Amino acid sequence: xxxxxxxxxxxxxxxxxxxxxxxxxxxxxxxxxxxxxxxxxxxxxxxxxxxxxxxxxxxxxxxxxxxxxxxxxxxxxxxxxxxxxxxxxxxxxxxxxxxxxxxxxxxxxxxxxxxxxxxxxxxxxxxxxxxxxxxxxxxxxxxxxxxxxxxxxxxxxxxxxxxxxxxxxxxxxxxxxxxxxxxxxxxxxxxxxxxxxxxxxxxxxxxxxxxxxxxxxxxxxxxxxxxxxxxxxxxxxxxxxxxxxxxxxxxxxxxxxxxxxxxxxxxxxxxxxxxxxxxxxxxxxxxxxxxxxxxxxxxxxxxxxxxxxxxxxxxxxxxxxxxxxxxxxxxxxxxxxxxxxxxxxxxxxxxxxxxxxxxxxxxxxxxxxxxxxxxxxxxxxxxxxxxxxxxxxxxxxxxxxxxxxxxxxxxxxxxxxxxxxxxxxxxxxxxxxxxxxxxxxxxxxxxxxxx
Amino acid sequence: xxxxxxxxxxxxxxxxxxxxxxxxxxxxxxxxxxxxxxxxxxxxxxxxxxxxxxxxxxxxxxxxxxxxxxxxxxxxxxxxxxxxxxxxxxxxxxxxxxxxxxxxxxxxxxxxxxxxxxxxxx
Numbered sequence: 080x081x082x083x084x085x086x087x088x089x090x091x092x093x094x095x096x097x098x099x100x101x102x103x104x105x106x107x108x109x110x111x112x113x114x115x116x117x118x119x120x121x122x123x124x125x126x127x128x129x130x131x132x133x134x135x136x137x138x139x140x141x142x143x144x145x146x147x148x149x150x151x152x153x154x155x156x157x158x159x160x161x162x163x164x165x166x167x168x169x170x171x172x173x174x175x176x177x178x179x180x181x182x183x184x185x186x187x188x189x190x191x192x193x194x195x196x197x198x199x200x201x202x203x204x205x206x207x208x209x210x211x212x213x214x215x216x217x218x219x220x221x222x223x224x225x226x227x228x229x230x231x232x233x234x235x236x237x238x239x240x241x242x243x244x245x246x247x248x249x250x251x252x253x254x255x256x257x258x259x260x261x262x263x264x265x266x267x268x269x270x271x272x273x274x275x276x277x278x279x280x281x282x283x284x285x286x287x288x289x290x291x292x293x294x295x296x297x298x299x300x301x302x303x304x305x306x307x308x309x310x311x312x313x314x315x316x317x318x319x320x321x322x323x324x325x326x327x328x329x330x331x332x333x334x335x336x337x338x339x340x341x342x343x344x345x346x347x348x349x350x351x352x353x354x355x356x357x358x359x360x361x362x363x364x365x366x367x368x369x370x371x372x373x374x375x376x377x378x379x380x381x382x383x384x385x386x387x388x389x390x391x392x393x394x395x396x397x398x399x400x401x402x403x404x405x406x407x408x409x410x411x412x413x414x415x416x417x418x419x420x421x422x423x424x425x426x427x428x429x430x431x432x433x434x435x436x437x438x439x440x441x442x443x444x445x446x447x448x449x450x451x452x453x454x455x456x457x458x459x460x461x462x463x464x465x466x467x468x469x470x471x472x473x474x475x476x477x478x479x480x481x482x483x484x485x486x487x488x489x490x491x492x493x494x495x496x497x498x499x500x501x502x503x504x505x506x507x508x509x510x511x512x513x514x515x516x517x518x519x520x521x522x523x524x525x526x527x528x529x530x
Numbered sequence: 531x532x533x534x535x536x537x538x539x540x541x542x543x544x545x546x547x548x549x550x551x552x553x554x555x556x557x558x559x560x561x562x563x564x565x566x567x568x569x570x571x572x573x574x575x576x577x578x579x580x581x582x583x584x585x586x587x588x589x590x591x592x593x594x595x596x597x598x599x600x601x602x603x604x605x606x607x608x609x610x611x612x613x614x615x616x617x618x619x620x621x622x623x624x625x626x627x628x629x630x631x632x633x634x635x636x637x638x639x640x641x642x643x644x645x646x647x648x649x650x651x652x
Contacts, residue, residue, distance in 0.1 A: 177603045480608030501613050508608040509617050515602045520545030529541035 123151035124459045131212055131222040133202045135159035137167070137526065138429025138443045139228035140190045144528025145451040147192040150458065155194070156220060158212065160201040162187055164526075165258060166519055168440050171292055171476065173261035174254035175299045176269060177515065180262040190526040202229070205392035207422050224424050224454050227410060229389060231288065231430040231438070235381040239353035239362075246379075249356035253379040254296065255288075268376060272303035275312030276375025279361055283382040284320040284350045285407050288430050288438040291473035291485070293317075294324065294334055296378050301341050302478040315342070316372070318349035318363060326436065327491045330475075330483075333504045337477060351379065384408050385431055394419065396433050409433030414489065415466040417450040426450040434469070435489050441472040444525050470494055474514035482510040565631050568638040576638070583634035590629020591622035 130146060132139045135157045143157050169183040191197045204213040211221040233255055235241050243256045247263025250271060254261040271278060278300055282293040297317050304310040317338065324338070324345065325331040338345055349363040349370065354377070361377055363370045385395060385408030396404040396411040410427035411420045414434040419425040428446045430438045437446070449465040456463035469489025474482040484501050486494045495503045501510060524530035544551050569575060598621050599606060609615060
């Protein structure tokens, strides 16, 4: 996207403006952008650099689109064995019975930009000291720059007795495991909502993608129980892994108030360790020992960590620098530039990046342009001033038809895009409309490098 | 959502509406053109036809709200705050104004000039 100096100045002032001024600046920005809509695109940087992008999910595809638009002559290779692309922010809507599973499935190949090669394999080894990756079939691919966008691994097997095959049966749901699992979760939850009983919700103690989803699904289930007249016969319990409901304190407090208002019980410092599908009993670890909780419906969210190939590479944080992230294998990147702290030609974007917050599509939207700008600047022999502030957003569904559009950054600041119009902690229909109508088109445009 | 660029909006709308985007835009453009041409030809608005067309405002606004609710998987009791009422008013107003303009234009072109109509302005 071409940015003139005037626009750049305006964007800078926009990003640093107090929220009251931002709305006014929006209008000005629109005018400037409209005025330059026909302005010439800046020349692409000529280069013969070899760039490998490991992983063709949201972050990998977005990076490929932006790099191929900015560079002329570069050899850009995407490596990913999966042919299907999942629109993961839609999993909650599938699990809520709002959308069918097909809503979240498309083909990776549809988003691969012209001139970018897609290698349909898995990376088996990251030889970052030798500046090359090795694929499953033994192919060695050397690179000048490496973007790691492998995503993360869902570790259902770390919960004793849990298996993804169980999703949809014995009152077990889990929207994370994929489109089919999300649909099966909807069937299990819907059957529960018809009867009532005890619903158990939780989140893992590891870093996780979209930390709002466990809260949303609790709200949605509560709403279905109410709509179907079975709320009186139901107990809804949310088990938090730590002493808060959300990492941003002001949001955590708001959710606590809403849960209290809706009669949703909250347990703190509970981590699911085992599940007995036959007896419908979930075992949680607590500071004072194990605790068994019976359930009629349970929404299981597994521990999450980096894929094995990353954990076995030199890329993760080391235990002396960040113990928890080292154990889970997240990449040691600078939180502002996404550049690896020990391997300067390696970047980590998306779920794999070891940075606070994030692991959402919105994080990808703001991380990738920063990483790409640093690569392009380095190739062009200049320095990029681009910094990722940790901005991410979560349309936190609080009932069917309403959501809170929560946006925040590394510092736990709320960063509303529409201050004074869309209040971040207000349950609004307009936020729901954005989630159900505008988010997927925006996401797809992002994959194509257009948004 | 920190930047608002018309090209981003266009890309998003293209994803949202797919192949429907350009026919819809063309329809809006042609409709507006037909309305303006009619006003030019008649050298003003015909009051009786306009009043009759205004009868379409209510169903037009209601239809717009119904379409909006249906494409966003919403119910009719979902409004939660002032921003929601703003959006509801906006959608209703667009539907109402669109229906009036369409009704007025269609009636004008289909019936030709009616000399008995009084001009609001000339």
